[in-house]
Amino acid sequence: MTMEKSRVLFVDRDGTLIEEPPDEQVDAIEKIRFMPGVFTALRQARDAGFLLAMVTNQDGLGSASFPQAAFDAPHQFMMDAFSSQGIEFDAVFICPHRKSDGCDCRKPRIKLVEAYVRERVDLAASAMVGDRATDLEFATNLGIRGFEVRRHGSEAQTWPAIVRALTERRATLQRKTKETDIRVAVNLDSVAPIAISTGIGFFDHMLEQIAKHGGFALELTCRGDLEIDEHHTVEDCALALGEALRSALGDKRGLARYGFVLPMDEAQVRVAIDLSGRAYGVFEGRFNREAVGGLPTELVPHFFRSLAESLKAAVHVTVTGDNTHHMIEACFKGTGRALREAFRRAGAELPSTKGVL
Numbered sequence: 001m002t003m004e005k006s007r008v009l010f011v012d013r014d015g016t017l018i019e020e021p022p023d024e025q026v027d028a029i030e031k032i033r034f035m036p037g038v039f040t041a042l043r044q045a046r047d048a049g050f051l052l053a054m055v056t057n058q059d060g061l062g063s064a065s066f067p068q069a070a071f072d073a074p075h076q077f078m079m080d081a082f083s084s085q086g087i088e089f090d091a092v093f094i095c096p097h098r099k100s101d102g103c104d105c106r107k108p109r110i111k112l113v114e115a116y117v118r119e120r121v122d123l124a125a126s127a128m129v130g131d132r133a134t135d136l137e138f139a140t141n142l143g144i145r146g147f148e149v150r151r152h153g154s155e156a157q158t159w160p161a162i163v164r165a166l167t168e169r170r171a172t173l174q175r176k177t178k179e180t181d182i183r184v185a186v187n188l189d190s191v192a193p194i195a196i197s198t199g200i201g202f203f204d205h206m207l208e209q210i211a212k213h214g215g216f217a218l219e220l221t222c223r224g225d226l227e228i229d230e231h232h233t234v235e236d237c238a239l240a241l242g243e244a245l246r247s248a249l250g251d252k253r254g255l256a257r258y259g260f261v262l263p264m265d266e267a268q269v270r271v272a273i274d275l276s277g278r279a280y281g282v283f284e285g286r287f288n289r290e291a292v293g294g295l296p297t298e299l300v301p302h303f304f305r306s307l308a309e310s311l312k313a314a315v316h317v318t319v320t321g322d323n324t325h326h327m328i329e330a331c332f333k334g335t336g337r338a339l340r341e342a343f344r345r346a347g348a349e350l351p352s353t354k355g356v357l
Helices: 038-047 068-085 111-120 133-142 159-167 201-214 231-249 299-311 325-344
Strands: 008-011 051-057 089-093 127-130 145-148 170-176 180-187 196-197 217-224 262-264 267-274 279-285 314-318
Touching: 008 038, 008 133, 038 051, 038 159, 051 111, 089 111, 111 196, 127 133, 145 159, 159 267, 180 231, 196 201, 201 217, 201 231, 201 325, 231 299, 262 314, 262 325, 267 325, 279 299, 279 325, 299 314, 299 325
Parallel strands: 008 051, 008 127, 051 089, 127 145, 196 217, 279 314
Antiparallel strands: 170 180, 180 217, 262 267, 267 314
16 A cells, blocks of 8 residues: 655764764764754654655675674664654665665665655655765755755754754745736745835735735735736736745645734724635725725735635635725735734644645
8 A cells, every 4th residue: 555645854874863973983872972953953844744764874784894783782872862852763774885886775876765755755845964965966866855964064054954944934936927027935934034016015015014914024026017007916916925825835734724803093804814725715895995005995805815816725804994094904914914823833733634735
């Protein structure tokens, strides 16, 4: 029976999980020094839904120069230390051959893991962490992301930085049509930068409100056919934003999923969001003006329905009030607050009995 495909973090052993000793063989417990930050990083990777698979070359393991018994005790000590911290490995792959042996299972070759990858691994969502060029080549040969960790390297080569890069929910996309050319980048795990340019000043301000109150970074530029109408710019920005957010959410594991009332002076908005994977937009409210700051008010409901469509979420917005500016701003701020709650990480499980969102 074929297993469910999973995101897997492949990791090297010596120089990656534990520091590599001068003789390049960890053959005694007293030689073991764990890499800085590795326990916290692997727990965070686990909580983000990664399975862990160790892939290591152990030159001459089982030979007279490197007896199996010399490897087993320190290796088991290392594995027990990880297990005591709730870190378990889904698989451990060890190539015992020397480079001169010319085997087809030694990294950077992938023969050792081919069956596991075929049955178990979602390559698009997986990655490799190692300390050598062969580890990065191994990642390239598998078609996954590769990260280099170093004991005395740059900040980007530390375990904390690598796990941030692995677990950040971010996406970038370009949407180009005959009417608009849009580039959007989002990072749900950062609050900056926020930079918007659509050619409609008030609309820029409203998109800033979604990001600011949503607690995520948003960069969005749009060159649209404003000489004809504002419609295409507003609609396509909503579609591009929703698609980017949906992409950044990934498989939605650990999401709070739902987001809910925000007053702004005399105006009040109620926003209910469900990141259900099913698009449904509802907007209830009437505005007293035809436009605010170059943004036609008839496009406000259209924006939220388009956002629901591309985000594939139920987005219900109900607004009341007297001041149209306040009402519109409340809608965007309220949607941001609802998204902040829905995007919040609340564990590692998929928030659905269906097994998919």
